[in-house]
Amino acid sequence: xxxxxxxxxxxxxxxxxxxxxxxxxxxxxxxxxxxxxxxxxxxxxxxxxxxxxxxxxxxxxxxxxxxxxxxxxxxxxxxxxxxxxxxxxxxxxxxxxxxxxxxxxxxxxxxxxxxxx
Amino acid sequence: xxxxxxxxxxxxxxxxxxxxxxxxxxxxxxxxxxxxxxxxxxxxxxxxxxxxxxxxxxxxxxxxxxxxxxxxxxxxxxxxxxxxxxxxxxxxxxxxxxxxxxxxxxxxxxxxxxxxxxxxxxxxxxx
Numbered sequence: 001x002x003x004x005x006x007x008x009x010x011x012x013x014x015x016x017x018x019x020x021x022x023x024x025x026x027x028x029x030x031x032x033x034x035x036x037x038x039x040x041x042x043x044x045x046x047x048x049x050x051x052x053x054x055x056x057x058x059x060x061x062x063x064x065x066x067x068x069x070x071x072x073x074x075x076x077x078x079x080x081x082x083x084x085x086x087x088x089x090x091x092x093x094x095x096x097x098x099x100x101x102x103x104x105x106x107x108x109x110x111x112x113x114x115x116x117x
Numbered sequence: 118x119x120x121x122x123x124x125x126x127x128x129x130x131x132x133x134x135x136x137x138x139x140x141x142x143x144x145x146x147x148x149x150x151x152x153x154x155x156x157x158x159x160x161x162x163x164x165x166x167x168x169x170x171x172x173x174x175x176x177x178x179x180x181x182x183x184x185x186x187x188x189x190x191x192x193x194x195x196x197x198x199x200x201x202x203x204x205x206x207x208x209x210x211x212x213x214x215x216x217x218x219x220x221x222x223x224x225x226x227x228x229x230x231x232x233x234x235x236x237x238x239x240x241x242x243x244x
Binding site for chain 1: 130131132133134136137140141175204225226229
């Protein structure tokens with residue numbers, strides 16, 4: 001069940017690192033630098049009724065959500081992307097955007113703890 | 118890295134993806150990353166000719182489709198191997214890219230080993 005999966009999973013990144021100790025840190029830092037503004041853009045686009053833009057941002061967020069193993073959002077981000085592409089607003093879209101914003105906020109907070117102080 | 122590494126150009130407007138590709142490929146290739154097709158064309162017309170390009174499709178200013186078309190229409194870069202790496206999963210997008218002249222197409226999320234092998238194969242064919 002997506003709701004009960006861990007917040008994120010860095011196994012894939014650790015595998016890609018192939019023993020390079022800096023790799024995961026660089027990727028987490030890049031993610032934390034750039035992804036929060038993308039989430040803000042997605043939420044803002046939804047609030048402004050710009051569903052096409054919302055879908056485009058979801059499309060861009062999708063690989064990062066997969067890469068960081070954020071399983072709770074893998075279906076959600078694809079649903080938002082598809083609804084944006086079709087410019088289709090249904091009763092679930094608001095909840096999906098809210099879920100994405102909330103889970104990503106938690107992910108950012110937890111990932112920040114992994115970075116050296 | 119070898120003494121004379123091949124030069125791979127990565128074009129993607131998504132910073133996490135750019136960094137990921139750079140990190141994966143930099144041990145073997147000289148890597149340049151740029152944010153969209155316009156930046157890539159400017160860079161190439163300034164005298165930089167990559168040995169291979171990995172390009173996203175959905176990018177601002179000049180997207181992947183237009184970039185491929187303009188590269189293939191140019192006299193200078195028409196034979197540079199080009200791999201599309203996109204989150205677009207539909208076969209119509211893939212066919213469009215291949216018709217425009219892309220050599221290969223991978224869907225995100227991708228297997229890095231598969232990408233590395235496809236890059237190697239295309240570079241070998243180019244020799």
